[in-house]
Amino acid sequence: MYTSSQRLGSGIYATVGSYAAIIYSVLLIFPAITGQLIDKYGINAESLGLLASVEMGGLSLATVPAYLWLTKVDPRRIVVALSLVMILGNVYSAFAPSFSHLCVARVVTGAAAGSIAVVLLALSRRAPDSGKSLGVFVTAQLVMAAAMLAVYPYVFGKLGLTGLYLALAGLTALAMLTTRAICRNRLTPIKTGQSETAGRRAPRHRVVAGLAAITLFYVCLGGVWAFVGVVAEEGGISATNSSTILAVATAAGIASAALATAIGETRRRTLYMTLGLVFMVVSVVAFVGTPETWRYSLAAVLFKFAWTFTLPFMLAGLAALPGGDNVMNTTNLMLGIGSTAGPYLAGFWISRMGGMDSMLLAAAVGLIVTIGCALVLESRSRQSSLPVAQEEAA
Structure with a gap:
């Protein structure tokens, strides 16, 4: 028989997993749809970049107005309302008569998706196990992207x-x-918990270090992953082999994301x-110097494994900070x-400051700095970093 805490957790995990799988899906499979975008709208590479940027911009800029409504709304109502906006945005995108109309539809859809992402991260702070919830947040995105890329040529290609x-x-x-599960578990609106209003605030240096x-x-993983294909080409690895x-x-x-979720x-x-x-x-350094196939393979697998294993724990460290949902x-x-x-x-x-190897070494240095910032984020004892839900239950 499930306890109320377990039912609350399962409801949050279902909501987080369901929406996380959808809201980033277009961006994660964007390379697969570029050909169809060119054929349908007759656009060039610059316009393709613009389309990706406006959707990503909508996802990011949705955070700004969230400072005003995040502490004042019932999460179920806002998720339902934003879901309707996403549905309408996707339907309009399906029949957009021109590229400009598609851009408008994608920025609106992206803004709704970004607002839902804010709610998902705040909900994860309410979960009995915030680390598991944030692991679900990452894993769901990866599984959806892999599934869509696998079926794309056979389904969406037609x-x-x-x-x-x-x-x-x-x-x-x-x-x-899945939002009904939140209602059944009587999840309260996203408001600052009582334990946080009693003067408990995370030291500013920990918040700044965590956000940095x-x-x-x-910045580092995005820069490296965007050019791993070029690294393979410079190393003489065929496109077929690099894709595999x-x-x-x-x-x-x-x-690795599933492993982090299980932990x-x-x-x-x-x-x-x-x-x-x-x-x-280590994986970024292994990309340096036009690697052979075996070294490139090892570097790519290690890079992706470490990336998705690290991210849930980093998000959990930020979620554990006292001071309210605005941190997330x-x-x-x-x-x-x-x-x-x-x-x-x-x-x-790469173009202006020394080439591919120089960029990779700069990314490695950036990740070393990230380690320092992460250690500052985690500088307090684990006893003071229990999940918010456990603190408030106590």
Whole structure:
């Protein structure tokens, strides 16, 4: 027989997993749909970049108004309302008569999705095991991306962009069913917990260090991952082989995210996070110097495994900070900024400041700095970093 805490957790995990799988899906499979976008709208590479940027911008900028409503609304009502916006946005995207109309639809849909992401991160702070909830948040995205890429040539390759966007609308409608679990478990509106209002605030240096860590983390991984294909090409690895290697790396990423989810909230969070970042540094350095196939394969698999293993623990460290849900709201903003800036900064560095190897070494240094910031984030004892739900229950 389940306890009320277990029912609360299962409801949150279902909601977080269902929506996390959808809200980032278009961006995660964007390389697969570029050909169809070009054929349908007759656009060039610059316009493709613009489309990706406006959707990512909508996801990120949604964080700004969330500072005003996050502490004042019932999470179920806001998720349902934003889900309807996502459904309408995807339906309109399916039949957008021009590229400009598609851009407008995607920025509105992205803003709704970004607002839901804010709620998901805040809900994870309410889970009995916030580490497990954040692991579900990451794993669901990876599983959905892998599944869509696997079936894309056979399903959406034939149905086209119309079928893709309509499928996303249908999946969003199904995800809305999970919000009833929140209601059944009587999840309270997202308000600052009583334990946090009693003067308990995280030291400013820990908040700044944590936000700097997540930003640097995404800048470095985004920059490196955007150019791993170029690294393979420079090393004489064929496109077929590199695609196979990256598919294996993606599978390793799913496995590591599932492992982090299974571990959940743990007193060894600092150790796991540090080890993951160290392995990322090693993998980035292994890409340097036009690697052979075996070294490239090892680096790619280790990089993706370490990336998705580290992220849930880093998010859990931020979620454990006292001071309210706005910390997680700002985390979502920094995540978006890092994701957007990483590929651009990496390309700029390669073109203007020394080439591929120089960029990879700079990313390795950035990840070393991230380790320092993460250690500052975790500088307090584990006793003071229990999940919010456990603190408030006590």
